[in-house]
Amino acid sequence: xxxxxxxxxxxxxxxxxxxxxxxxxxxxxxxxxxxxxxxxxxxxxxxxxxxxxxxxxxxxxxxxxxxxxxxxxxxxxxxxxxxxxxxxxxxxxxxxxxxxxxxxxxxxxxxxxxxxxxxxxxxxxxxxx
Amino acid sequence: xxxxxxxxxxxxxxxxxxxxxxxxxxxxxxxxxxxxxxxxxxxxxxxxxxxxxxxxxxxxxxxxxxxxxxxxxxxxxxxxxxxxxxxxxxxxxxxxxxxxxxxxxxxxxxxxxxxxxxxxxxxxxxxxx
DNA sequence: ACTATAGTTCGCAACATATGAACTATGGAA
DNA sequence: TTCCATAGTTCATATGTTGCGAACTATAGT
Numbered sequence: 536x537x538x539x540x541x542x543x544x545x546x547x548x549x550x551x552x553x554x555x556x557x558x559x560x561x562x563x564x565x566x567x568x569x570x571x572x573x574x575x576x577x578x579x580x581x582x583x584x585x586x587x588x589x590x591x592x593x594x595x596x597x598x599x600x601x602x603x604x605x606x607x608x609x610x611x612x613x614x615x616x617x618x619x620x621x622x623x624x625x626x627x628x629x630x631x632x633x634x635x636x637x638x639x640x641x642x643x644x645x646x647x648x649x650x651x652x653x654x655x656x657x658x659x660x661x662x663x664x
Numbered sequence: 665x666x667x668x669x670x671x672x673x674x675x676x677x678x679x680x681x682x683x684x685x686x687x688x689x690x691x692x693x694x695x696x697x698x699x700x701x702x703x704x705x706x707x708x709x710x711x712x713x714x715x716x717x718x719x720x721x722x723x724x725x726x727x728x729x730x731x732x733x734x735x736x737x738x739x740x741x742x743x744x745x746x747x748x749x750x751x752x753x754x755x756x757x758x759x760x761x762x763x764x765x766x767x768x769x770x771x772x773x774x775x776x777x778x779x780x781x782x783x784x785x786x787x788x789x790x791x792x793x
Numbered sequence: 794a795c796t797a798t799a800g801t802t803c804g805c806a807a808c809a810t811a812t813g814a815a816c817t818a819t820g821g822a823a
Numbered sequence: 824t825t826c827c828a829t830a831g832t833t834c835a836t837a838t839g840t841t842g843c844g845a846a847c848t849a850t851a852g853t
Contacts, residue, residue: 536818536833537833551686554686556679557679557682559679591811591812591813592830592831593833597812599831612830615831630765632765633768633769636761636762639761643758644759647674665849666802709799709800722801722802723841725802726801728800743850745850746799746800
């Protein structure tokens with residue numbers, strides 16, 4: 536088992552963060568971790584509450600790795616399971632306002648989606664054909 | 665020639681924006697456009713001042729398309745050339761703080777890189793081969 | 794119509810991603 | 824210690840995405 540790779544704070548890049556969070560599944564994971572606070576942990580097993588469609592654990596493992604190697608989360612083994620926590624405070628110090636802007640944008644978007652879903656449960660985006 | 669596609673403001677997604685800006689070339693283009701103000705335009709031809717390595721124009725064309733279809737820029741033909749302007753104000757209204765956070769992070773990162781390049785022009789990241 | 798300039802599209806090679814199957818790691822029970 | 828269950832990783836591969844040269848389209852000036 537290759538050891539877990541956590542970049543040091545100065546090796547974290549904006550491009551890496553944006554790429555990691557440009558995937559909807561990773562974004563959902565990260566939002567849940569970041570909003571949950573420092574004692575909130577998720578892993579491949581208890582994540583179904585956060586994401587809607589079922590995702591295989593090999594895929595989830597890769598997503599956690601992507602978040603970890605982008606520097607967004609810290610992963611530690613505790614017994615048989617993994618505890619993933621967000622590295623928000625560090626990143627806020629290096630890139631002030633970045634995560635706040637992204638998290639807020641996700642909030643705006645998910646509120647808007649909820650509103651649209653309530654209005655028209657079946658239709659999307661008035662696409663003909 | 666297929667007509668240019670500009671998503672309406674409510675169809676712009678966070679994921680789309682983050683993905684578009686997770687590419688270093690597109691990020692450099694966008695930073696230049698955004699910081700240049702509303703009368704600043706760049707295109708496939710006058711862009712060499714913004715990016716360091718030379719990039720084929722077919723690639724640049726694709727990058728502009730990616731930015732356009734993510735909703736980040738607006739492209740208009742003026743005679744034989746293209747004028748690309750940032751859509752920052754619209755996006756700021758929909759996702760307050762998002763672009764500011766990203767632009768600031770890029771500024772932090774490029775200042776840091778400039779500092780490192782001045783210190784040790786040839787060495788990078790103290791990696792032992 | 795001809796030429797020059799600016800940008801787009803096509804086709805393909807190189808790279809990235811998602812996932813089932815097989816594997817590793819840890820803890821507890823017998 | 825051995826066996827089993829649970830949690831997660833790695834591998835192989837099929838599918839998707841990207842970068843770029845070559846060919847094409849569009850516009851302006853002559």
